[in-house]
Amino acid sequence: MEPTAGDLTDPLINHADGQLFLHEAFKIIVEEVLCKGTDVKEKVCEWREPEELARLLDLELREKGEPQENLLQRVRDVAKYSIKTSHPRFFNQQFAGVDYHSLAGRFLSEALNTNLFTYEVAPVFVLMEAEVLRGLRALVGWTEGDGLFCPGGSTSNMYAMNLARYRLYPEVKSQGLWSLPQLTVFTSPESHYSVKKGAAFMGFGMDNVILVKGAVPFLVSCTSGTTVQGAFDPLDRIANVCDKHKLWLHVDAAWGGSVLFSKKHSHLMKGVHRANSVAWNPHKMLVAGLQCSVLLLKDTTDLLKKCHCANATYLFQQDKFYDVNLDIGDKTVQCSRKVDCLKLWLMWKAVGSAGLEQRVDKAFLHARYVVDQMKKRDGFQLLRDVSSHLNQPEFVNVCFWFIPPSLRGKEKNPDYQNRLAKVAPVIKERMMKQGTMMVGYQPLGDRVNFFRITILSPLVSHKDMDFFLDEIERLGNDL
Amino acid sequence: MNLYVINFKGQTTVGELMNPEKGSPGAVEDMEAAESFIQQAMEIILQEAVKKATNVKEKVCEWRSPEQLKELLDLELKDTGESESKILQCCRDAIRYSVKTGHPRFFNQLFAGLEPHSMVASFIIEAIKTSQYTYEMAPVFTLIEDALLKTMMKLIGWEEGGDGLFNPGGSMSNMYAVNLARYRYCPDFKEIGMYASPRLVMLTSQEGHYSIAKAAALLGFGTKNVYVGAVPFFVNATAGTTVLGAFDPIDEIADICEKHNLWLHVDACWGGGALVSKKHKHLLKGIQRVNSVAWNLHKMLMATLQCSAFLVRDKSCLLQRCHCAGASYLFQQDKFYDVSYDTGDKSVQCSRKPDAFKFWLVWKAVGTRELEYRVDRALALARYLAQEIKKREGFSLVIEPEFANVCFWYIPPSLRNLPESPELWKKLHTVAPVVKERMMKSGSMMIGYQKHVDKPNFFRMVVISPQVSRQDLDFVLDEIHSLGKDL
Numbered sequence: 016m017e018p019t020a021g022d023l024t025d026p027l028i029n030h031a032d033g034q035l036f037l038h039e040a041f042k043i044i045v046e047e048v049l050c051k052g053t054d055v056k057e058k059v060c061e062w063r064e065p066e067e068l069a070r071l072l073d074l075e076l077r078e079k080g081e082p083q084e085n086l087l088q089r090v091r092d093v094a095k096y097s098i099k100t101s102h103p104r105f106f107n108q109q110f111a112g113v114d115y116h117s118l119a120g121r122f123l124s125e126a127l128n129t130n131l132f133t134y135e136v137a138p139v140f141v142l143m144e145a146e147v148l149r150g151l152r153a154l155v156g157w158t159e160g161d162g163l164f165c166p167g168g169s170t171s172n173m174y175a176m177n178l179a180r181y182r183l184y185p186e187v188k189s190q191g192l193w194s195l196p197q198l199t200v201f202t203s204p205e206s207h208y209s210v211k212k213g214a215a216f217m218g219f220g221m222d223n224v225i226l227v228k229g230a231v232p233f234l235v236s237c238t239s240g241t242t243v244q245g246a247f248d249p250l251d252r253i254a255n256v257c258d259k260h261k262l263w264l265h266v267d268a269a270w271g272g273s274v275l276f277s278k279k280h281s282h283l284m285k286g287v288h289r290a291n292s293v294a295w296n297p298h299k300m301l302v303a304g305l306q307c308s309v310l311l312l313k314d315t316t317d318l319l320k321k322c323h324c325a326n327a328t329y330l331f332q333q334d335k336f337y338d339v340n341l342d343i344g345d346k347t348v349q350c351s352r353k354v355d356c357l358k359l360w361l362m363w364k365a366v367g368s369a370g371l372e373q374r375v376d377k378a379f380l381h382a383r384y385v386v387d388q389m390k391k392r393d394g395f396q397l398l399r400d401v402s403s404h405l406n407q408p409e410f411v412n413v414c415f416w417f418i419p420p421s422l423r424g425k426e427k428n429p430d431y432q433n434r435l436a437k438v439a440p441v442i443k444e445r446m447m448k449q450g451t452m453m454v455g456y457q458p459l460g461d462r463v464n465f466f467r468i469t470i471l472s473p474l475v476s477h478k479d480m481d482f483f484l485d486e487i488e489r490l491g492n493d494l
Numbered sequence: 495m496n497l498y499v500i501n502f503k504g505q506t507t508v509g510e511l512m513n514p515e516k517g518s519p520g521a522v523e524d525m526e527a528a529e530s531f532i533q534q535a536m537e538i539i540l541q542e543a544v545k546k547a548t549n550v551k552e553k554v555c556e557w558r559s560p561e562q563l564k565e566l567l568d569l570e571l572k573d574t575g576e577s578e579s580k581i582l583q584c585c586r587d588a589i590r591y592s593v594k595t596g597h598p599r600f601f602n603q604l605f606a607g608l609e610p611h612s613m614v615a616s617f618i619i620e621a622i623k624t625s626q627y628t629y630e631m632a633p634v635f636t637l638i639e640d641a642l643l644k645t646m647m648k649l650i651g652w653e654e655g656g657d658g659l660f661n662p663g664g665s666m667s668n669m670y671a672v673n674l675a676r677y678r679y680c681p682d683f684k685e686i687g688m689y690a691s692p693r694l695v696m697l698t699s700q701e702g703h704y705s706i707a708k709a710a711a712l713l714g715f716g717t718k719n720v721y722v723g724a725v726p727f728f729v730n731a732t733a734g735t736t737v738l739g740a741f742d743p744i745d746e747i748a749d750i751c752e753k754h755n756l757w758l759h760v761d762a763c764w765g766g767g768a769l770v771s772k773k774h775k776h777l778l779k780g781i782q783r784v785n786s787v788a789w790n791l792h793k794m795l796m797a798t799l800q801c802s803a804f805l806v807r808d809k810s811c812l813l814q815r816c817h818c819a820g821a822s823y824l825f826q827q828d829k830f831y832d833v834s835y836d837t838g839d840k841s842v843q844c845s846r847k848p849d850a851f852k853f854w855l856v857w858k859a860v861g862t863r864e865l866e867y868r869v870d871r872a873l874a875l876a877r878y879l880a881q882e883i884k885k886r887e888g889f890s891l892v893i894e895p896e897f898a899n900v901c902f903w904y905i906p907p908s909l910r911n912l913p914e915s916p917e918l919w920k921k922l923h924t925v926a927p928v929v930k931e932r933m934m935k936s937g938s939m940m941i942g943y944q945k946h947v948d949k950p951n952f953f954r955m956v957v958i959s960p961q962v963s964r965q966d967l968d969f970v971l972d973e974i975h976s977l978g979k980d981l
Contacts, residue, residue, distance in 0.1 A: 018871040023878060026598065027871060027960030030548055033610030037544065040614040041536055048621040049532070065835055068633055074641035076854070080861035086611070089858060090618060093851070096634045097622045108631065110623070115528045116581060118620065119535035123585055125616035126543040127592050128608070128798050135934065136602060138555075138563055139591045146569040166662035169844045177712060191716025192688045208819040209844055215817075216673060216842050218714020220687025243823050298845075304623050305845055323711070325704040329737050329944040329954070334924075336931035341560055348708050350665045351605075351792075353800055357588065360571070364584060367575040436828075444830035447630065457823040467823070 036083055040090050047094035052101050053113060053474060058450030059102045061095055068096060103472065103479045104452035109242070109270050112472025114302040120361035121304045124354045131164075131352040132330055132344025134337060141341055144356040150363070151295065152311050154275040156288030161319050162311040163346055164355040168269030169209030171294035171310035172236065174319075174348070176200065176213050178292065178312070179234040179263030181322040188322065192218045197230040199223045203248060205241040207267055234263045239284050240271020243459055243467055244398065245412030247271055251286030264290045269308065271410060273300035276368060277375040283409070288313075300378065300411075300471045301371055303359045319346040374473050381470040382411040385480045392484060394418045398465055416465045417442065417487050419494040436463035438494050445490045452486055531578055538585050547594040548608050548961065553937030554597045556590055563591055598961045599939035599969065604736065604764050607959025609796040615855040616798045625845040627824055627838030629831060635848030636835055642850045642857070646789065647805055649769045651782030657813045658805035659840050660849040664763035665705035667788035667804035668730070670813075670842070672696065672709045674786065674806060675728040675757030677816040684816065688714055695719045698730035699742055700947075703761055706730050728757045733778045734765020737946055737954055738892070739899030741765055745780030758784045763802070765897060767794030770862060771869045777897065794869060794898065794958055797853040813840040868960045876900050876957045879967045886971060892952050900955040901946075904929065904974045906981040923950035929978040938973055 051057045063071065072092060099105060101113035134141045148162045165171045180187055184195055192198075198219055202210050211221045223230065235257050237248035250266060257264040266287055272295030274280040275287070287293060291313055298307035312319060324345040331342050344352070363371065386407060389395035398414040408414075419438060425431055439456035446452050456466045468483065546552050558566060567587055576584075594600060596608030619635075626632045626639070643658045661667045676683055680691065688694070698706045698720060710720045729751050731742040744760060751758040760781055766789030768774040769781070781787065785807055792801040806813055818839040825839055838846065857865065876898045883889040883902050888910060892901035906925060912918050926943035933939050942954045955970065 018867070018874045022871060023875055023964045026963050027868065028607075028609075030545070030608075030610075030961070033608070034540065034545060036610050037540060037614055037617075041540075041617065044617055044621045045529075045532065048618070052621075063633065065629065065633070065637065065832065069637050069641075072634065072637060074637060074854075076642065076645045076857045076862065078862045080859050080864055086855070086859050089855065090614065093618055093634050094622070098624055098631055098633070100622070100624050100631075108625070110625075113623070115532050119532060119581075119585065121620040122536065122617055123539055123543065123588065125620060125798055126539045126613060127547075127589065127595070128605075128613075129593060129595050130603065130605075130799060134560070135940075136593050136595070138558065138560070138593070139567065139588050142560060142564055142567065143569055143588075146571065150571040166666075166847075167843045167845050169842065170662075173712075173842075187714070187716065188711045189716050189718045191693070191710070191719050192714040193691075193693045193716070195689070197687065197689045207844070208821040211819050212817065212842050214687075215684045216669075217712055218683070218688045220683065220685050220689075221819075222685045223687055304620060305625055306847060323708065325707045325717075327704040327736075328946065329942065332927070332944055332951075334927045334951075336927060336934075338560065348665065348669075348712055349663045350703070350705055351663045351790075351800060351802075353662070360569070361581065361584060363571045365575050365581050368571070368573045370575050440826070440828050440830060447830075453630075455823065457826055459822070464826075464828070 036086065039083070039087055043087060043090045043094065047091055049113070052099040053103070055103050055479070057099070057102070059104050059453050060098045060447055060450045062448045062450060063096060071096070098453065101472070101474065103474045104482065106468045106470065106483070107453040107455045109299045109469050109471070110302070110305065112302045112474045114362050114473070116365035117303045117358040117362040120358035124357045127354070129354065131354055132342065132350065134341035135335070137354065140354045140356060141343060143360050147356045147360050147363070148309065148311065151309060155293055155311055157311070157313055159315050160311060160313050161315065161317070162309060163319070163343065165308045165310055166349070166353070167306055168207070168267070168294050168296045168308045169212060171269065171308050172207065172209045172265070172267055173213035173216065174310050175236065175263070175265035175292040175294065176217060176234055178318055178322055179265065182263065182318060183233050197223060199225070199230040199232045200234045200236060201225065201232055202236040203238060205244065205246060206236060206238045207242055207269065210236050210267070232260070232262055234265060236265045236267055239266055239268035239287070240410055242270060243412065243457060244414055245270070245408060245410030247283045247409060250284060250290065254286050254289035258289070263292070265292045265294070266290045267294050269294050269296040270299055273297065273375050276371045278372065279376055280379060297359050300375060301359070301362070302374070302471070302473060303362060307355050307359050323348055377473070378411045378471045381475060381480060382408055382413055384477055385413050385468065385470065385483070388480065388484055389415060394420065394423060394488065395484070398462065411470050412467055413470070414465050414467045417491050419491050421494065432463050438491060439464040439466055441494060442487060442491045446486065452483060454483070534582055535585055538582060538589070542586060542589040544608065548596045548598070550598045550966070552594070552597070554599050554940050555593045555934055555937050557934045557937060558591060566591065593940065598959065598966050601955050601957070601970070602940040602942045604793045604956055605799065605958070606956065607796050607961055609798070609856055611856045611859040612797045612852045615852040619848055619851060624848065626848045627836065627844060627846060629835035630829070632848055635851055636837060638854045639837070639848065639850035642854045643803065643805060646803060650787060650805065652807050654809060656805060656807045656809065657811070657840070658803060659813070659837060661802045661804050662843070662847070663800055664703070664761070664788050664790045664802045665708060667763070667802050668703065668705045668759070668761055669709040669712065670804050671730070671757070671759035671786040671788065672713055672728055674812055674816055675759065676713070678757060678812065679727045681815070692725050693719060694725050694727050695721070696728040696730065697721065697726055699732060701735040701738065701740060702730055702732050703736055703763070726754070726756055728759065731758065731760050733760050733762035733781070734768070734897055736764065737899065737944060738901060739764070739895060739897035741777045741896060744778060744784065748780050748783040752783070757786070759786045759788070760784045761788050763788050763790040764793055766790065767869050768897070770795070770865045772866065773870055774873060791853040794872065795853065795856070795865060796958065797856060801849045801852045817842055871960060872898050872957045875962060875964070875967060878964060879955060879957065882967065882971060888975065889971065892949065898957045900957070901952050902955070903952045904978050906978050908981065919950045925978055925981050926951040926953055928981060929974055932977040933973065939970060941970065
């Protein structure tokens with residue numbers, strides 16, 4: 016197997032073959048994923064049990080490679096058995112739909128395959144990321160500040176906690192938690208679980224999220240757009256408390272942040288400019304494509320860099336021939352960092368803030384429509400909590416139970432809750448096995464399994480909403 | 495090169511979808527326009543970011559100062575959108591001024607080259623656009639990740655298997671190792687935090703990656719508690735250090751760790767690739783004895799960024815227990831399929847990209863033997879380069895390469911035959927930055943330099959890509975001399 020001198024003289028990879036493979040594979044991607052994947056006549060998912068799917072995919076990695084036709088078939092198989100998250104009837108998560116400009120941005124980011132740690136290897140994207148962050152900060156109401164793109168909102172939230180800790184006790188970076196008093200984080204029960212995961216990961220301990228007597232609160236993490244119900248914490252009021260006690264105010268707007276594009280709905284985040292940090296995931300409501308998560312900071316003292324830097328000399332040489340402040344890599348906890356700004360930048364360029372605003376507003380309209388329709392039908396019962404006195408959801412999450420005919424009017428029965436809890440899982444199983452749509456369900460507190468539909472895709476119309484309600488009925492009427 | 499033509503069949507379907515109200519601009523209101531746009535964008539990508547970008551006759555980089563570049567790119571985000579032709583021009587400009595990391599003369603980092611199978615996998619992942627937290631959301635990718643991790647564990651030598659997942663980067667993998675070791679040491683820390691505990695310390699070598707220090711800071715240990723200390727609970731060994739490409743003696747370290755019951759983690763982000771080579775895997779001898787391994791497939795094995803595996807030799811669901819938060823909106827226990835396929839709660843993330851696929855497709859496409867051949871070839875080229883350096887006047891190796899890193903000084907004629915002294919080192923220190931500036935401004939190649947401990951700036955050549963050949967390495971030495979001989 017020892018390479019001969021001749022082997023070292025010629026390049027090994029044949030680029031013509033590789034480019035042909037790219038060409039052919041792209042055709043399949045377009046046909047199977049983009050075309051069929053957004054076609055309402057096609058299935059949302061092609062369900063298979065894990066063991067069967069493993070067989071179908073022929074997962075084993077072997078000594079020898081395969082010819083191109085095999086590989087292209089694999090591309091088809093991967094497409095076939097993957098979930099069509101851009102399908103008009105995919106409502107399962109807080110992302111959906113497809114924007115073709117951001118998709119082009121994503122393909123381009125992958126093709127250019129670089130890292131964002133230094134200006135020298137990513138000149139275009141260092142500048143672009145800064146501009147996108149500036150634009151997002153402006154929507155928050157900040158004319159200056161800092162920030163970066165993170166691999167997910169969980170990481171953004173973790174950064175906020177780390178920065179708040181560092182600001183209060185800068186010595187923690189070198190000395191650790193040993194010398195500090197017990198620190199606590201305040202957050203609401205509906206906040207995202209990444210606050211807890213972050214607390215465990217960073218040494219605070221999950222128990223110290225919420226409230227402990229005698230401890231030192233250092234951060235309040237509030238949520239703009241809770242995961243399940245889409246509720247918005249009252250930021251102005253919380254900011255009053257934080258200002259008074261000098262607590263770091265972090266706003267987890269991973270889900271709800273995009274309302275800031277909408278003149279009509281940005282009031283939901285009134286007061287956000289008073290926060291210290293904001294986490295916002297454009298890959299959710301703005302359809303930028305996974306992953307696209309930002310952390311925005313009001314700070315202008317280079318806190319991000321001071322908190323995280325390790326000054327590695329093999330990357331951040333101080334004697335470079337360009338302004339080394341452009342090497343932003345030491346602001347992050349990562350080393351390699353993907354280019355996630357292009358997908359948002361290209362889309363924003365293409366449709367403008369006005370275009371993004373329209374999307375946000377449309378999502379609200381769809382949610383209102385669904386709720387209105389539900390009220391007209393028997394068997395759909397909304398969770399009331401986040402509705403206003405008009406029984407409208409605050410955001411675009413619509414949470415409801417489907418009560419099959421057999422259970423209607425039987426609320427007083429002792430086994431009602433138990434039986435109701437079993438309805439959603441069965442309907443979910445049926446919809447997935449038939450591939451007609453996907454919507455999530457979960458319990459919450461003492462409320463048994465209910466559905467949560469989140470409407471955000473620009474591909475969706477009223478017909479899909481009608482279909483959704485019809486389908487729930489069709490799948491669940493016999494339960 | 496002319497592309498194919500595909501008709502999006504969705505035309506009428508979209509017409510049905512779009513009801514009385516107008517759809518939002520930029521959304522898929524007009525499928526033909528969307529199709530045309532994507533095809534044109536892809537054509538640009540294939541021509542400019544793939545074909546041209548890997549052509550040795552083209553530049554590696556088109557250097558512009560930040561101020562110039564800002565002007566050229568027109569980055570401003572406005573209220574109104576731009577025309578399709580403008581957007582396509584934005585794509586062209588982004589490519590033009592980006593560094594061509596797939597170019598045969600890009601040697602600047604621990605990744606390089608262009609692996610077309612991995613790129614296809616990346617495009618698929620972007621088009622499918624899903625998150626790997628649950629089986630229901632990512633059935634194919636969940637199974638693929640599992641299969642790939644198992645195969646990697648076999649290469650490591652864990653006969654009974656283990657656990658693991660893919661992370662956004664090797665730094666994250668290293669952080670997971672620290673976190674798991676801490677959790678194993680005292681599971682209560684997860685709930686109550688570390689306040690009441692004795693000071694715990696982490697041991698690593700001087701050449702270990704800085705992510706260990708970042709992990710210490712982020713996880714609450716403090717950077718001072720990496721090295722010397724009170725109660726050691728974690729040892730980090732490096733298989734392939736960042737600058738010199740050195741390998742810690744894992745067997746010897748494992749002896750000590752086993753004796754003292756310390757968690758041994760191997761940061762094999764860079765050097766893990768040697769495991770596919772029968773000839774070179776001895777560099778990681780003993781790796782089957784360790785507790786956890788970080789291995790970045792986006793480095794030597796050329797998967798697209800990011801493709802970082804974290805592997806742990808554990809069958810007690812430690813990863814899950816350590817990180818889980820049991821969110822009921824994702825990890826319902828009453829699902830209709832086996833919920834042990836939902837991997838999301840093993841991770842510190844929520845959404846997680848299906849990165850394993852980027853390498854699985856490569857492995858399927860080329861097979862283990864080809865992967866082995868690529869690694870052997872890269873290392874043979876590194877040895878060739880070292881030989882050439884020894885033969886040439888004005889070039890001096892820092893150390894004999896153990897792996898794919900070849901570190902050397904270029905000594906311009908004016909500094910040759912001078913006695914070694916601090917003044918000489920000071921002058922030598924200024925050579926590499928200037929040569930680097932000149933190579934970037936001409937766009938002929940990219941190589942990294944750095945100082946290291948007390949040594950003045952030296953170049954670090956990293957040989958990875960199967961597209962690189964001896965001529966490219968000869969060129970590197972010729973070009974350095976050409977750029978630096980007047981210094």
